Amino acid sequence: MIVRVAARGEGVTAGGRFVPLAAPGDLVESDGSVLPGPHHQVPPCRHFPECGGCQLQHLDDESYAGFVRDRIASALAAQHVPLPDFAPVHLSPPNSRRRASLSAQRIGKRVLVGFKQERSNRIEDMRECHILRPELFALVDPLRRLLATMLPERRSATVKMTLADQGVDLLIEGVSADTLAAVEALTEFAQEHSLGRLSLDDGLGPQTRWEPVPVTITLGGAPVPLPHDAFLQATADGEVALVQAVQASADGAATIADLFAGLGTFALNLKGRVYAAEASRDAMLALKAARPTIFAEHRDLYRRSLGTAELDRFEAVVLDPPRAGAEAQVRELAGSSVPRIAYVSCNPASFARDARLLVACGYRLERVTPVGQFRWSTHVELAASFRK
Known part of the structure; x- marks a missing residue:
């Protein structure tokens, strides 16, 4: 029987055996298969467990809370x-994360956007997400279309999103906008999606391309100016x-x-x-x-x-x-x-x-x-x- 969850997310039996994707109370058969117990839930996301954004969607809230406490x-x-x-x-x-760093890569005509797979550089192309705020996830598909015009073949980029007071603060690392068409596309994207700020970093540091009003984050009732990529x-x-x-x-x-x-x-x-x-x-x-x-x-x-x-x-x-x-x-x-x-x-x-x-x-x-x-x-x- 699984008695606890280890630091990296594997279930552990009383005898010290590590079993992937097992929850406390699960039974482990002699062939290694897992018989779900009372704390094993059906993962809500189609991308689990491949997506590296989550490791413990198979735990119910009681056992997940126990994992958090036991780690400490x-x-x-x-x-x-x-x-x-x-x-x-x-x-x-769920759906409360207000900041995230996603990976993007162009392969042929496709642009993959999502978290990297667990212990891999492969990107899990995100089609749903149960952790991001809806305002952030709503940008994923439009970003595929935008990056299809900006990312060269087999090139990668990093997309950093933060929900600020004025809307989403979007920073794209690894791309540049050197033509009038690219600049216009960025402006149209920012306007269409009511971004608080849109910035690019081509390797020389973030450069703001769209910021109608100064972006802030409210802390302790005070609007605080939000630097690029701030914690x-x-x-x-x-x-x-x-x-x-x-x-x-x-x-x-x-x-x-x-x-x-x-x-x-x-x-x-x-x-x-x-x-x-x-x-x-x-x-x-x-x-x-x-x-x-x-x-x-x-x-x-x-x-x-x-x-x-x-x-x-x-x-x-x-x-x-x-x-x-x-x-x-x-x-x-x-x-x-x-x-x-x-x-x-x-x-x-x-x-x-x-x-x-x-x-x-x-x-x-x-x-x-x-x-x-x-x-x-x-x-x-x-x-x-x-x-x-």
């Missing part, structure tokens, strides 16, 4: 960190779940540092005096423009972490590092007197490593909120609360 608990256990209280797992609903939480409701967990951790703090602040997802939702550090110059300038009262510093925390003397000025620290975690910064935090830390992570393994450092220096991991923004994928996020 297993990572903490591996680092010998005592397990905290776990909030209920937050799962973003944004994958779903709006997942962002709310993370923000609420961070707010609960920092509640009552008069001075707060938001490290790896990005566009201000958390800084713009915090009360009190807020300092924000961010390595991306464009993101930092966007945050400053959105709310000048926040002290935003252009600072690469991997190269120049805040030291303990700087950290001791704050009553709470929020950090949301990239997948690699924040080991150097956490070592400084571990030696500080900051009473509260809110740690947001998209990688349970690097989070657990950093949590071990904090716990070893007197912090207590009180609560973890697991978040599954990337529905039906093995990608797990969380918000954790530490106290000293």
Whole structure:
């Protein structure tokens, strides 16, 4: 019988056998076939399991939530960190992803557009999608027709889509528009589909080709200028779940540092005096423009972490590092007197490593909120609360 789901999505038996596309409660026959159990659902999408966008569509919500929680608990256990209280797992609903990066390739007269197949460079030509927001998926077929006129034979492109306040922000990498006809086609496409912005990157950086009004994304009630290809939480409701967990951790703090602040997802939702550090110059300038009262510093925390003397000025620290975690910064935090830390992570393994450092220096991991923004994928996020 399948007793759990491994980090890469395979079902695992009590004896340690890994079985693809199996759910907890499934029975594995002697010939390797799987007899579906109570948590094995019929995948809703015709492209599953070939499409690399989803790995776990065969799990019902109960077992998928269990997978999200277990990923975090297993990572903490591996680092010998005592397990905290776990909030209920937050799962973003189907068709809620507001940003995505798709691949495109022209083969003869056909243009393939979609996610790459699992562990492959082959593109699964997307004809339906149960994770993207409808506004994003509605552009897939029109993009095939547009790219058929712009992509040379056997050439590939990357299509990045983000749903902004003004409509879809579309960035196409790997194509150029060197003729009047190509420029006109782009303008007509942007107008027809009410895009917020259309940009191309032919290898020299994004160049805006259509932007009737400046594109923004609203964070904490403030319209924030949206730089090209900026990081944004994958779903709006997942962002709310993370923000609420961070707010609960920092509640009552008069001075707060938001490290790896990005566009201000958390800084713009915090009360009190807020300092924000961010390595991306464009993101930092966007945050400053959105709310000048926040002290935003252009600072690469991997190269120049805040030291303990700087950290001791704050009553709470929020950090949301990239997948690699924040080991150097956490070592400084571990030696500080900051009473509260809110740690947001998209990688349970690097989070657990950093949590071990904090716990070893007197912090207590009180609560973890697991978040599954990337529905039906093995990608797990969380918000954790530490106290000293």
